[in-house]
Amino acid sequence: MSDQKRLFLVDAYALIFRGYYAFIKNPRINSKGLDTSAIMGFMNSLLDVIKRERPDHLAVCFDKGGSESRNEMYAEYKANRDATPEAISLAIPYICKILEAMHVPIMVKEGFEADDVIGTLAKKAEKQGYKTYMVTPDKDFAQLVSENIFMYRPVFGGGYETWGIPEVKAKFEVDDPKQVIDFLGMMGDSSDNIPGLPGVGEKTAKKFIAAYGSMEGLLANTHELKGKMKEKVEAAKELGLLSKELARIMLDVPVEFHEEDFEMSEPDIAGVTEIFEDLEFRRLKDNFLKTFTAEGMASNGTSHGDKPKAEDTASNSKSSVSVSSSANEGKQAGSGQFTLFGGDGEASETAKSFSSRNTINETEHFYQTVQPGMGTKLFLQNLMKQKSVCFDTETTGLNPITAELVGIAFSWEATKGFYVPFPENREEAQSLIETLRPFFEDENIEKIGQNLKYDIKVLAKYNVTVKGKLFDTMLAHYLINPDMRHNMDVLSETYLNYTPVSITELIGKKGKNQKSMREVPIEQQTEYAVEDADITLQLKEHFQNELGEANTQTLFDDIEIPLLRVLADMELEGINLDEDFLRKLSSELENDIKKLETAIYESAGEEFNIASPKQLGDILFDKMKLVDKPKKTKTGQYSTAEDVLSYLAKDHSIIRDVLEYRGLTKLKSTYVDALPTQVEPSTNRVHTDYMQTVAATGRLSSNNPNLQNIPIRTERGREVRKAFIPRDKDHVLLAADYSQIELRIIAALSEEETMIDAFKNGEDIHASTAAKVFGIPISEVTREQRGNAKTVNFGIIYGVSAFGLSNQTDLxxxxxxxxxxxxxxxxxxxxxxMSRQVDFARDHGYVQTVLGRRRYLKDINSRNGVVRGAAERNAVNAPIQGSAADIIKIAMINIHKRLSEENFKSKMLLQVHDELVFDAYKPELDKLRPLIKTEMENAYKLAVPLDVEIGEGENWLEAH
DNA sequence: GCGACCTCTTA
DNA sequence: GTAAGAGGTCGCC
Structure with a gap:
């Protein structure tokens, strides 16, 4: 162990950006609406470094005012960086406050970038006998690496790697880290806007470094290059030298390294705690306290070695086999390393984790595999005594219709649970499920699960009905926090500070070599599956109370949970598809597409890929110059979007052909050719999957395939609907549509009598609007006037602007x-x-539907007008769209209930936001029609009557 | 092979 | 102007 002094220099912005983007799909928003992702990400990293390394000298380095010298060299330097996200600029003052309270030295030098400050300090510290670790993900720093200067680099997925001379040599294929400057100068860096040599990427740059050693070496020997490359490099010699200078980190920043300025001292615990509490960082606060408690500090005795630990991997589960899979009490991270936390025995740091979350390896748990025969019988006795049980099925795949049971996990007490493995033989499996049937069909045992719709569908295929009260953690969280994602891993990490075993650890990444759960050893199945059930159970405890707080208990109990069973039935039912019809349609389309292709190539004078917006844009606007100043997309390409092209269509036949070509290829690839591939062979029907927890407003969404966007507007598109047909000749398809439900809702909620009366009188609402707005009798309203009124009516629902309206009309x-x-x-x-909704959102941070479904609008008070405007439109639209969603959900539940209780043969098949589609058994039609109409129109009482139109036919098109 | 981007389909 | 999902291209690993 060396006694050499160590200095850690933290590249603040790089880690802040990294932290911010780590949360980008799931930003951390606190109750005040502040996006804390960047702060949390950065603080996690910093605490992590402190805990791992216990540095005695450390500083956090910031930029200020950009690099004056680099800007002088090259005006475009960093010019194409996106503006700093608002969440990051807001985060900086908080981070500085925390660092001050932690007594962590901050280094800033006006007019210099953090890179240069860090570089200069590292070199100066080296002279004073320090080893310096540059904490940054930015590979540019590799140029500074020496015997005493290292990069300390966070890696995705957790942990750190240290880059010394050997690592840099290997990564960049250089002989000396200084050559990294030449390397970066050659290949350029788009995020820093270092231009680099044209046509030179990573591969070529490495080749050049190997051959010539440096930028200068290359430029002096360009005669050895060949072809295009020779021309390009020779033409860019100056650019090359400039790029190299831009890539060079300066070592002459006017800063001094006085070691006493960099000493770590005791943080102001109370001060830091207060800020964390203010930001609502509960876990981070705990983590901080544990890191700086006396025990934590005292137990730091190691790791002043040459190199910090890097890429620690937690040892794999080593559970014992057979009955008891494991009671894993070892605290891996402590063994042989330094112990970070006090001896309370609860949480201990996992070496693998980047964010200090717990995993199965250091959490005490009792997960048992249930043995066949007697074991199962004893287990069942125990199971039947419970009031509330969490279960989770493991299967051979994600499609519940074809998936076979591999095992079922059960848990009714945190950290404990059982796993019942299933035999591969279908008959034996069926006989095992028969043993468990009394549990699933017991009305008095509550069943808890994550995404129960899946488990219910799987069990339905074994002819088992899941009865009793249900608690679905995914649905609960959807109501509590609709803007987050709801998969179990996210929930576990957020609410339990626990990272579950990843499924890819067991069965591999999807694609080529993915295994089936069946091939995973039973001991691992047990650990994985019971852990899921255990976590889900713990999440339920968590969410149960929160549902009450958010006033969403009723929505949960009366809407989403009952709906889950309805959706499971609809999905299992599927819909019949006329594949022959689609095949014919496909070949017709193929012919027409070929003809258009020929015509387009002829007009263009060359062949190209019409489906590539980039190529198409170049042909239309560069080559043919159809427009003087073509509109561009935000990435700088020519826009070839529909609205742009249709404007030009009247003057150019090629544009008309392109538009038609697009329409037809889209139709063919997305619907006509794709749908038949989605027919499930075992049922010969198409089974969509309704997502109950993705739409922020409360709507459902549909995928695999999406049956909520089947064409209807255009004549040719509409044909696709003819492919959706009834079960057999004894059935017809019946479609029931809410007429103008969203306008009726806004009329009712706003109590606008004029509009309410129009609905009550059964008037054509758009014509009625036109009459009133234009001040004429309804009989004199022209088509155009009605059209404009209709556009405004819809616009109101979305939050109109004059700009949007004039785009949509001729106005x-x-x-x-x-x-x-x-x-x-x-x-x-x-x-x-409308303004009431916006005001409500400003005051409360959310808006809600008629049933109290909330949508949180964090940007409603943003200082950015564009962002705030979007939030205001959401404030108007969400209650309307969401209330319509609530209402049709009620109707679905009630209809499903009656169809089943009154023993109808007819089945509900599809939901398309304001429409329900049924396989209607012909003899039942006379009873079915009024049943559906009544249930839909009376699902919810508004000040405006709801109106439902019903149609029937031999296919979905005819049913309209 | 994956993700960003563009375009297009629905309510 | 709201809410979704999906297919093709293209650049990146």
């Missing part, structure tokens, strides 16, 4: 504005309602 911007103004004068209460 100019000012005409559109006039129309909107008159509209609001006609319906004054509508406008009041």
């Amino acid at each position: 100019s911007r000012s005409e559109a504005k006039d129309l909107i103004d008159t509209y609001y004068e006609t319906y004054p209460k509508l406008r009041k309602y």
Whole structure:
């Protein structure tokens, strides 16, 4: 062990960005609406470094004002960086406050980048006999690595790696870390906007370094290069030298290294705690306290070695086989390393974790594999005594219709649980499930699970009905926090600070070599499956109380949970598809597409990929120059979007052909050819999967395949609907649509009598609107007037702007504005309602539907007008769209109940937001029609009557 | 092979 | 202007 002094220099912005983007899909928003992702990400990293390394000298380095010298060299330097996200700029003051309270030295030098400050300090410290660790993910720092200067680099997925000279040599294929400057200069860096040599990427740069050693070496020998590369490099010599200088980290920043300035001292525990509490960082606060408690500090005795630990991997589970899979009491991280936490025995740091979460390896647990025969009988006796049990099925795949049971995990007490493995033989499996049937069909035992719809469908295929009260943690969380994601891993990490065993550890990444759960050893199945059931059980405890707080208990009990069973039935039912019809349609489309292709190539004078917006844009606007100033997308390509092209269609036949080509290829690939591949062979039907927890407003979504976006608007697209047909000749397809449900809702909620009366009188609402807005009798309303009124009516629901309206109609911007103004004068209460929603959102941070389903709008008070505007439109739209979703959900539950209780043969098949589709048994039609109409129209009582239109036919198109 | 981007389909 | 899912291309690993 060496006594050499160690200095850690932290690259603040790089870690802040990294932390922010780590949470980008699931940003941390606290109750005040502050996005704390960047703060949390950075603090996690910093605490992690402190805990791992216990540095005695440390500083956090920030940029200020950018690099004056680099900007002088190259005006474009870092020019194409996106503006710093608001969450990051807001985070900086908090981070500085925390660092001050922690008594962590902060280094800033106006006019210099953190890179240069770190580089200069590292070199100066080296002279004073320090080993320096540059804490940063940024590979540019590799150029500074020496015998005493290292990179300490966080790796994705957790842990750190240390780059010394050998690592840098290997990574960059250089002889000396200094050559990294040449390497970066050659290949360039788009995020720093270092141009680099044209046409030179990583591969070529490595080749050049190997051959010439440096940028100068290369430029002096360009005569040895060949072809295009020679031309390009020779033409860019100056750019090359400039790029190299831009890539070079400066070592002459006017800063001094006085070691006493960098000493770690005792943090102001109370001060830091207060800030963390203010930010609502409960776990981070605990983590911080544990890191700086006397025990934590005292037990730090090691690791002043040459190199910090890097890439520690937690040892694999080593559970004992047979009955008891494991009671794993060892605290892996402590053994042989330094112990970080006090001896309370609860949490101990896992060496693998980047964010200090617990895993199965250091958590005491009792997961048992249930043995066949007697073991199962004893287990069942125990099981039947419980009031509430969490279960989780393990299967051979994700499709519940074809999936076979591999095992079922059960848990009714935290950290404990059982796993019943299933035999591969179907008959034996069926006989085992018969043994368990009394449990699943017991009305008095509550069943808990994560995404129970899946388990219910799997068991249904074994002819087992899951009865009794249900608690689905995924649905619970959807109501509690609709904007987050709801998969179990996320929930576990967020609420239990626990990272579950990843399924890919067991069966591999999806694709080529993915195994089936069946091939995983039983001991591992047990650990994985029971852990899931255990976690789900613990999550339930957590969410149970929160449901009450959010006033969403009723939505949960009366809507989402009952709906889960309805959806399971609809999905299992599937819908019949006329594959022959689609095959014919496909070949017709194929012919027409070929013809258009030929015509387009002819007009363009060359063949190209019409489906590539990039190629198409170049042909239309660069080659053919159809427009003087083509519109561009945000990535700088020419936009070839529909609205842009249709504007040009009247003047150019090629545009008309392209638009038609697009329409037809889309139709063919997305629907006509794709749908037949989604027919399930075992049922000969198409089974969509409804997602109950993805839409922020409370709507369902549909996928694999998506049956909620089957074409209807265009004549050719509509044909696809003819492929959806009844079960057999004794059935017809029946479609029931809510008419104008969203407009009725806004009329009712705003109490706008004029509009309410129009609905009550059964008027054509768009014509009625036109009559009132234009001040004419309803009989004199023209098609165009009605069309414009219709557009405004819809626009209101989405939060209109004059700009949007004029884009959608033939109206100019000012005409559109006039129309909107008159509209609001006609319906004054509508406008009041809208501002009431926005005000409510500002005060409460959320809006809600008629049933109290909330949507949180964190940007409603943003200082950024664009962002705030979007939140305001959400505030208006979410209650309307969401209330419509609530209402049809009620109707679905009630219809499903009656169909089953009254023994109908007819089945509900699909939901398309305001429409339900049924396989209607012909002899039942006379009873079915009024049943559906009544249940839908009376699902929820509004001040406006709901109206449902019903149609029937030999296919989905005819049913409309 | 994966993800970002663009385009297009629905309510 | 709201809410979704999906397919193709293209660049990146």
